[in-house]
Amino acid sequence: MSDLLLVMDVQNAFAKPSTEPVIEIAKQSLDVAREHNVPVAFTRFINTQQRNFVRRLHWSQCMSEPDNLLVDGLAKDGETVFEKFYYTAFTEEFEEYRWKNKVRRLFIMGFDTEAGVLKTALDAFERDMHPIVIMDGCASVGGQDRHEAGLLALRKTIGFTNVIHADEFAQLLKSQG
Numbered sequence: 577m578s579d580l581l582l583v584m585d586v587q588n589a590f591a592k593p594s595t596e597p598v599i600e601i602a603k604q605s606l607d608v609a610r611e612h613n614v615p616v617a618f619t620r621f622i623n624t625q626q627r628n629f630v631r632r633l634h635w636s637q638c639m640s641e642p643d644n645l646l647v648d649g650l651a652k653d654g655e656t657v658f659e660k661f662y663y664t665a666f667t668e669e670f671e672e673y674r675w676k677n678k679v680r681r682l683f684i685m686g687f688d689t690e691a692g693v694l695k696t697a698l699d700a701f702e703r704d705m706h707p708i709v710i711m712d713g714c715a716s717v718g719g720q721d722r723h724e725a726g727l728l729a730l731r732k733t734i735g736f737t738n739v740i741h742a743d744e745f746a747q748l749l750k751s752q753g
Contacts, residue, residue, distance in 0.1 A: 580679045581609040581616045582665060583713075584686030584693055586650055589643040590717050595687065598715040599647055601742050602685055605713055606650065612749040615677065617656040618646055619665045621692070627661060663695040666703075674705075681706040683745060685713030690726030694733075701734050708738045710745050 583602055591599065609616050623629050623638040630636050638644040651657055658670045673679070682700045684693055684707060693714050700707035709730050716722035730739050740748075 578678045579614045579681045579683065580674070580677070581605065581614055581683045581685070582619065582696070583616065583650060584619045584665060584684060584696060585621045585688070586618070586647050586686050587620060587638060587643065588645050588647060589637040590687045591647050592717065594719075595715045595717065598685075598687075598713060599650075601710075601713045603649060605685060605710060605742050605745055608746045608749055609683075610652075612752075614683075614749060615656075617658060617670075617673070618651050619658050619660050619670075619686070619692070620644060620646055622659050622661055624661065663692045664699050665692070665696040666699045679705070681708065683708050683710060685710040685742075687714070688716040688718065688726070689714040689723045690716055690718075690729065694726050694729055697730055697734050697738075706738070707734050708740060708745075709734070710742050711739050712742050713745075 583606065586599060586602055606616055621638050622644055623636065656673065658665060658667055660667050682705050684697055686693055693709060697707040697709055711727055714723065716726060727739060
């Protein structure tokens with residue numbers, strides 16, 4: 577079984593004072609994963625005029641740089657960044673990557689807990705993978721209430737023990753050598 581730490585949509589458009597602590601936790605968790613030779617990858621949401629985000633939700637962020645770029649200091653040279661146009665990370669490219677690398681356990685963190693993180697965790701679960709969400713490495717730009725709603729839904733749908741803290745993630749990797 578292979579692991580992957582997936583950092584979702586930690587982009588400039590979502591970097592706010594309220595999300596800064598989460599960005600720091602993401603950086604620390606990335607360091608832990610790299611230290612234990614766990615592959616890391618990132619998603620980058622790209623919005624366009626043709627998408628329902630603009631047409632139905634009237635949300636037009638992440639349509640161009642620098643808004644849709646990853647926050648500085650996350651990805652290192654050579655690390656994989658999957659561009660996506662939807663909530664889920666399960667694009668054709670991501671599917672190819674996960675099959676090629678035999679990813680079975682998917683650690684997920686990033687933005688927004690109640691949207692992309694939730695959708696990706698559910699998609700992983702329905703593909704018989706083992707999704708684990710790092711809750712303090714997630715946030716919702718819409719506020720703490722939305723983040724908590726996402727965590728509640730995650731605990732119900734992927735299992736209470738699969739929603740963990742960053743320190744538990746670090747301990748889990750350390751205990752596996």
